[in-house]
Each structure stands twice: as C-alpha cells, then as structure tokens.
Amino acid sequence: MDDIVLPRMLHAAFVRSPHAHALVRHLDTARGRELDGVVAVLGPDDLGAAALSPRLSGGGFTSTAWPALAREPRFCGEAVAMVAATSAYAAADGVERVDVDYDVRPACVTLEQAWRDDAVLFRRSHRRGDVEAAFAGAAVVLSEAFTHGRLTASPLEPRGTVAAWDGETLTVWASSQTPRIMRTALATALRLDESRVRVIAPDVGGGFGLKMHVFPEDVAVATLARRLGRPVKWIETRRENLMAASQAREQRVEVDLAANAGGRVQALRARVVSDAGAYHIYPITGILEALGTANILPGPYLTPTYAFEAIALATHKPPLGAYRGVGMTMGAFVMERLLDLLAARVGLDPAEIRRRNLIPREAYPHVSPSGMRYDSGDFPKALEQALAAADYDGLRRGQAAARARGRLVGIGLACYTEYTGMGSEVFRGRGMDDVPGIEAASVRVDPDGSVRCATSFPSQGQGHATTIAQVIADRLGVPLDRVRVEPTDTRSAPLGSGTFGSRGAVSIGGTVVTATERLRPKIQTLAAHLLEASAADVVLEDGHAHVRGFPQRAVTLADIARAAYAPPSGLPPDIEPGLEATVSFDPPGPTFSGAVHVALVEVDPDTGRVTIPRYVVVEDCGPVVNPTIVEGQIHGAVVQGIGEALLERIVHDAAGQPVTGTLMDYALPTAGDAPPSFEIGHLETPSPLMPGGIKGMGEGGTIGAPAAIANAVADAVAPLGVAITALPIVAERLARPPHHPQRKA
Numbered sequence: 143m144d145d146i147v148l149p150r151m152l153h154a155a156f157v158r159s160p161h162a163h164a165l166v167r168h169l170d171t172a173r174g175r176e177l178d179g180v181v182a183v184l185g186p187d188d189l190g191a192a193a194l195s196p197r198l199s200g201g202g203f204t205s206t207a208w209p210a211l212a213r214e215p216r217f218c219g220e221a222v223a224m225v226a227a228t229s230a231y232a233a234a235d236g237v238e239r240v241d242v243d244y245d246v247r248p249a250c251v252t253l254e255q256a257w258r259d260d261a262v263l264f265r266r267s268h269r270r271g272d273v274e275a276a277f278a279g280a281a282v283v284l285s286e287a288f289t290h291g292r293l294t295a296s297p298l299e300p301r302g303t304v305a306a307w308d309g310e311t312l313t314v315w316a317s318s319q320t321p322r323i324m325r326t327a328l329a330t331a332l333r334l335d336e337s338r339v340r341v342i343a344p345d346v347g348g349g350f351g352l353k354m355h356v357f358p359e360d361v362a363v364a365t366l367a368r369r370l371g372r373p374v375k376w377i378e379t380r381r382e383n384l385m386a387a388s389q390a391r392e393q394r395v396e397v398d399l400a401a402n403a404g405g406r407v408q409a410l411r412a413r414v415v416s417d418a419g420a421y422h423i424y425p426i427t428g429i430l431e432a433l434g435t436a437n438i439l440p441g442p443y444l445t446p447t448y449a450f451e452a453i454a455l456a457t458h459k460p461p462l463g464a465y466r467g468v469g470m471t472m473g474a475f476v477m478e479r480l481l482d483l484l485a486a487r488v489g490l491d492p493a494e495i496r497r498r499n500l501i502p503r504e505a506y507p508h509v510s511p512s513g514m515r516y517d518s519g520d521f522p523k524a525l526e527q528a529l530a531a532a533d534y535d536g537l538r539r540g541q542a543a544a545r546a547r548g549r550l551v552g553i554g555l556a557c558y559t560e561y562t563g564m565g566s567e568v569f570r571g572r573g574m575d576d577v578p579g580i581e582a583a584s585v586r587v588d589p590d591g592s593v594r595c596a597t598s599f600p601s602q603g604q605g606h607a608t609t610i611a612q613v614i615a616d617r618l619g620v621p622l623d624r625v626r627v628e629p630t631d632t633r634s635a636p637l638g639s640g641t642f643g644s645r646g647a648v649s650i651g652g653t654v655v656t657a658t659e660r661l662r663p664k665i666q667t668l669a670a671h672l673l674e675a676s677a678a679d680v681v682l683e684d685g686h687a688h689v690r691g692f693p694q695r696a697v698t699l700a701d702i703a704r705a706a707y708a709p710p711s712g713l714p715p716d717i718e719p720g721l722e723a724t725v726s727f728d729p730p731g732p733t734f735s736g737a738v739h740v741a742l743v744e745v746d747p748d749t750g751r752v753t754i755p756r757y758v759v760v761e762d763c764g765p766v767v768n769p770t771i772v773e774g775q776i777h778g779a780v781v782q783g784i785g786e787a788l789l790e791r792i793v794h795d796a797a798g799q800p801v802t803g804t805l806m807d808y809a810l811p812t813a814g815d816a817p818p819s820f821e822i823g824h825l826e827t828p829s830p831l832m833p834g835g836i837k838g839m840g841e842g843g844t845i846g847a848p849a850a851i852a853n854a855v856a857d858a859v860a861p862l863g864v865a866i867t868a869l870p871i872v873a874e875r876l877a878r879p880p881h882h883p884q885r886k887a
C-alpha cells in the first residue's frame with residue numbers, strides 16, 4: 143500500500159494510549175501543530191462520534207462502539223489523536239509533540255478479572271440430547287480445562303489505507319480482504335451514500351483474517367481526507383500491528399467428556415470463554431472464537447449428546463478478530479487432546495480410539511450435535527491413508543527404541559472437520575448482520591479478444607488470479623496470458639463480501655465458472671453466425687473458434703468479440719450485443735472439508751525445543767482445482783500452526799501493557815521450525831452442495847497442526863508427567879529445570 147503516491151498527499155500517524163484504560167483529560171496539540179510539515183492534529187472531539195459498531199442479532203449480545211479516536215482508551219495502543227503531515231517522518235515527529243494528560247483507570251486484563259466484573263459481551267448456549275443421563279451412565283468421565291493464549295495474524299504487509307476526496311467521491315485504497323464491507327462501514331461512519339465511496343484492494347500482502355475487519359484507523363484516515371480535501375495515507379508499523387490491530391484466540395475451555403468402557407464418546411459438555419478484548423470487531427463481532435469453538439468441538443466424531451455455553455468477555459486488550467482457523471483451531475486442539483486422554487484412560491492406542499469414534503462415510507450427510515450439517519467426508523479412510531503414509535506402526539517402533547535410549551520422541555494425530563464456503567444463510571443464522579455472505583464476478587471479453595475478470599473477493603496470496611485465469615482460459619479456449627484478473631474495486635466489480643472463511647474456491651466455482659458457462663454458448667453462436675455453421679459444431683481452442691473437423695474454417699475470439707460489440711451484419715436472433723456475464727452467487731453451504739494430520743516430534747530435554755522430523759497430511763477438499771496452490775496453502779498453514787502450537791504469544795502484563803512489541807519478542811515460525819518436508823495425500827469426497835463438488839481448504843493446516851503437535855509433544859513428554867493443556871507449548875515449559883548446585887546454609 144505504501145507504493146501508492148498521490149499528488150498533495152499527506153501522511154497520517156496516530157498518538158496511542160500508553161495505558162490500558164484511561165480518560166483523556168486534556169490534549170495539547172499546539173507543539174505538534176508548530177512543527178514544520180505538520181498540517182493537522184486531531185483529537186477525539188474533532189472526529190465527533192465516528193465509530194464502528196457491528197451488529198449481531200439473535201440475543202445474548204452487548205454492543206460496543208469502537209471510536210475513530212478514543213476519549214476513553216480501553217486498551218494500550220488505542221488511538222487517541224492523529225497527526226497529518228507532508229511526510230511520514232514529520233507525522234511521526236508530530237506524534238511525539240502531542241501532549242496528552244491521562245486520568246489512568248483500573249484495567250481488567252484477564253478472564254478471571256472479566257468474570258469478576260461481569261463484563262459479558264456475548265453469551266449463547268445450546269443443548270442436544272440428554273447430556274446428564276449420558277454422564278450418569280458413563281463408564282469413563284474426563285474433566286479438563288484447556289487454554290489458548292493470544293496471538294496475532296502477522297501478515298507480511300501490515301495494515302495500510304490511502305483515502306482521497308474529490309468533492310464528490312471518497313476513494314480508498316486499502317489492504318483489505320473485504321472492500322465491499324469496508325465501503326459500507328465507511329459510508330455509514332462518514333454519512334455518505336455507498337455509491338459515493340469507492341474501495342480498491344490492490345495487491346494485498348497477506349491478510350490471514352486480520353484484514354477482513356474494518357478498523358478505526360480506516361475511518362479516521364477517510365474522515366481526515368474528506369475534511370482536508372487532500373489524500374491521506376497511513377501505513378501501519380509492525381509495532382502498531384502487534385499492539386493495536388486485532389488479535390486472536392485467547393480462550394479457556396472447560397470440558398467434560400463421557401464415554402463407555404470401549405472408549406466410545408457418549409456426551410460432551412463445554413463452557414467456552416474467550417477474551418474478546420475491548421470492543422466487538424467490525425463486521426464479525428467478538429463472538430467467533432467462542433461460538434466457533436463450541437460449534438465445531440465434536441469435530442468428525444460421533445457424539446450422541448452435547449451441551450455448550452459460549453461466552454465472550456470484555457477486557458482492556460485489543461479486540462479479538464478472525465485469524466486463519468478461527469474457533470476451529472481451539473475446537474480441534476481440545477477434542478484431539480481429550481481423545482488422547484481417553485485413549486490413555488481406557489488403554490487404547492490413539493489411532494484406535496479415533497477409529498472407534500469417527501463418523502463413518504455412510505452416515506453423511508450427518509447433523510452434528512451442535513446442529514451443523516456435515517455434507518460429505520470419509521474420515522475413517524483418511525485416517526487409514528494417513529497412518530499408512532506415515533508408517534504409523536514403524537513410527538511407534540522407532541519411538542519405543544528412542545525412548546529406551548532416553549529420548550523424548552512423540553507421535554500426534556489430529557482429525558478435524560472444517561466449515562468452508564459459507565453463504566448468507568450461515569451469517570444470518572449467526573446473526574452477523576454486517577456480513578452479506580454472497581459473492582459475485584463478472585467476466586468480459588473485450589473487442590480485442592482479451593478477457594477481464596472482476597470479482598468481489600480479492601486475493602491476499604491464495605492464488606485466486608492464477609486459478610481464475612486457468613478456469614476462464616480452459617472454458618473459453620483462450621491462452622492464459624490473454625486473461626486478466628483485476629484487483630477488486632467496488633466501482634467496477636460486482637458486489638459481494640470478500641475473501642475469508644475459505645470461501646474463495648467455492649465462490650470461483652459459483653461465479654466465474656457460471657459466468658464462463660453463460661458466455662461460452664454465446665461465443666459459439668456468434669462464431670457460428672460468422673462461419674455460417676451450426677453452433678453445435680463450433681470448437682473453442684487457443685483463442686480461436688473453428689468448425690469441428692475443419693480447423694482452417696476459423697475466426698479469432700477478437701473477430702467474435704468485435705461482432706458482439708459492433709455487429710457486422712446484425713446479430714443472430716435472440717442474441718444481445720456485448721460479450722460479458724455477471725453472476726452473483728450465494729453459496730448453499732457450509733460445506734465441510736477436513737484432514738488427518740500426523741506429526742512426529744522430538745523434545746530436547748535441556749532446552750525444551752521441539753523439532754518436527756516428519757509431518758504427514760491427508761486432506762479432503764473435494765476435487766482439487768489447482769494442486770500446486772492447494773499444497774502451498776497446506777505448507778503455509780501448517781507452518782502457521784507450528785507457530786501457534788509452539789512459539790507465538792502476545793503477552794500483556796498485569797496492567798495491560800503489551801510486552802511483545804517487536805518480532806524479537808513475538809516469535810514467528812521460520813524455515814528452521816518447519817519439518818524438512820511435508821508429505822501430503824489427497825482424498826476426494828465431493829460436496830453434494832457445491833458447484834463441481836469443491837470444498838475450501840485455505841485454513842486447514844492451521845486447524846490441524848496445533849492439535850497434532852500438542853498430541854505429539856504430550857506423547858513425547860508423557861514419561862516426565864508433563865500435562866499439555868495450554869497453547870502455545872513454549873520451550874520453557876518443557877525444559878528440564880536448570881540444575882542449581884545446593885547452596886550451603
């Protein structure tokens with residue numbers, strides 16, 4: 143985003159609260175204004191009531207309003223003032239010269255404190271079957287509490303927004319996964335018609351869920367650009383990203399499991415509590431971790447009865463938002479750890495306990511005890527495929543030999559199912575009124591025969607441009623280099639929602655493929671008209687249309703397109719001029735994809751460092767559209783999952799001060815933390831719901847890896863009696879206590 147430079151552009155920087163909770167008593171902007179290059183300094187009073195207040199219907203919800211600039215900052219790092227200057231350096235210097243007098247208030251930083259304060263932002267419960275009777279009659283009951291720390295999505299490119307006002311229209315370039323949602327939010331905050339707000343998402347340097355949100359900084363930058371009549375740019379620093387962007391996961395799950403003596407699960411009872419931070423995030427609100435975990439907890443396992451309570455509490459920390467695998471990662475971690483604990487209790491191997499509980503293929507479509515309809519899957523087969531690929535028995539023999547030599551080697555399994563490709567019904571069902579849920583694309587053949595595609599769902603590295611271009615090239619018979627996929631621009635792209643929740647592949651199927659299917663017969667009819675042949679005999683290939691069996695009787699796609707826009711001698715009957723199709727699609731899902739992960743780990747007893755010599759994945763996303771992309775997505779997501787399992791932790795101290803303000807403190811995984819290779823197998827159970835049977839998979843690795851690694855580490859350290867119930871499993875928790883020579887008294 144920083145590459146965007148506009149004439150007369152100003153640079154914005156934010157003054158951020160150094161306190162987790164305070165009241166701005168006085169803001170002195172005079173010294174800031176005096177500085178060379180500083181054009182404006184604004185405080186909360188200057189931006190009025192501009193705030194982001196996402197909606198959630200369905201009850202149990204307490205709304206919040208996250209102001210563009212806060213008078214009462216509610217987390218350390220929240221913006222209280224902004225400086226606009228002719229250079230980014232002058233803006234940063236200006237920030238240093240804004241004097242703020244704070245009245246510091248007590249901060250609520252932990253879930254325990256939030257409980258005491260009764261700071262409930264959301265609460266919903268669910269029950270299916272006679273859970274109490276199942277517990278009363280159970281041979282085995284396990285009760286455990288699992289926790290997950292805070293982390294953050296860490297896109298390579300932090301947030302960035304450029305806004306320009308031309309007196310009529312607000313144009314915003316944003317590093318956003320959801321330009322259309324941002325357009326609605328900005329139009330509402332600035333009280334403009336949506337048609338007067340244009341949001342463009344050029345190349346986005348990673349999003350991972352963080353950039354599906356709209357933030358106060360976006361509102362502040364847009365407001366300032368309009369007020370000053372000059373373009374304004376804000377590029378987030380890494381420090382701001384770690385301190386003030388949305389964060390993820392922080393959760394505690396108290397869970398009871400009932401099983402019979404054969405290790406078959408009879409009931410689950412869970413209380414899922416997440417720390418949603420200071421405000422609900424726009425547009426999804428702060429419910430997704432708690433509700434997502436609670437809903438997916440039974441995973442791909444037969445669970446006859448289930449009751450849950452999902453709760454989101456408010457603390458003085460940054461808002462909790464979406465991050466790859468939201469809700470589902472914790473769900474898989476809890477369920478997979480529970481199954482290993484159950485296996486140990488009833489004396490079964492972890493593979494066997496899963497065999498006894500996985501939903502058999504014949505039982506699909508299967509309604510889960512949380513009420514979700516699993517459309518397709520074959521986990522028993524995926525498990526056997528993964529065990530065979532890993533040579534599970536061989537791994538166990540190797541582990542026994544290693545243990546005999548005192549080494550801490552462990553093997554972990556994880557099976558998860560994942561909701562993907564959701565449409566409006568899911569978002570309405572959750573009550574998320576600010577998430578439309580539909581997608582759209584238009585495909586146009588221009589008069590020179592080149593093809594353009596505009597979609598409502600921008601790519602942040604998922605390879606949409608490649609996949610879309612391939613789909614169009616294949617179906618319209620044009621060379622790949624004649625197809626251009628445009629960055630999403632709300633002015634030229636049809637309206638949808640954006641890229642999140644692994645909906646891209648399904649949306650490509652429902653929009654781009656359908657659009658090409660509408661165009662193809664029209665192209666054939668036009669070609670037939672030009673070639674004086676029957677449309678049924680027209681073959682589209684390599685940018686040409688020819689009569690079957692007569693390759694020399696051909697016209698180019700450019701000839702056809704020119705005829706469509708400037709008909710040479712009229713058009714065939716019932717054919718409208720022009721050669722483009724726009725398709726809106728409401729995915730009928732969710733469709734459920736999933737995978738089985740097998741991790742082999744070794745723990746260094748002196749340092750606690752975990753290495754992963756082998757990693758096996760067998761995934762099922764239905765028919766794979768682009769195998770290279772799918773495998774790349776798995777590699778990236780598993781490495782993110784390794785970070786989540788072992789390294790990444792946003793830490794706030796007791797006063798709510800973030801102490802992980804740089805990437806020296808917040809440990810991201812690097813190549814050295816990844817396994818030497820990934821062994822990936824595929825299994826295809828097509829979705830009966832989706833065009834082409836396609837299911838999403840972009841989040842999968844991040845869902846499966848923490849669970850598999852946690853189980854593997856737990857297995858490795860079992861001889862030491864270390865319990866693994868919390869993520870991340872940082873090295874210091876596993877290391878042998880340093881040997882301190884006894885001091886003489």
Ligand code: MCN
Binds near residue numbers: 465466609648
């Ligand atoms: N694909 C395929 N065949 C399938 C399923 C998917 O070829 N059966 C391809 C798709 O065409 C697409 C990719 O795999 O190119 C991912 O598709 P999908 O699972 O539908 O996910 P989305 O396109 O909706 O991407 C979103 C997903 C999410 S939710 C996050 S978070 C995430 C992720 O993708 N953020 C990413 N992967 C990311 N990858 C990168 N590099 N950067 C991010 O920010």
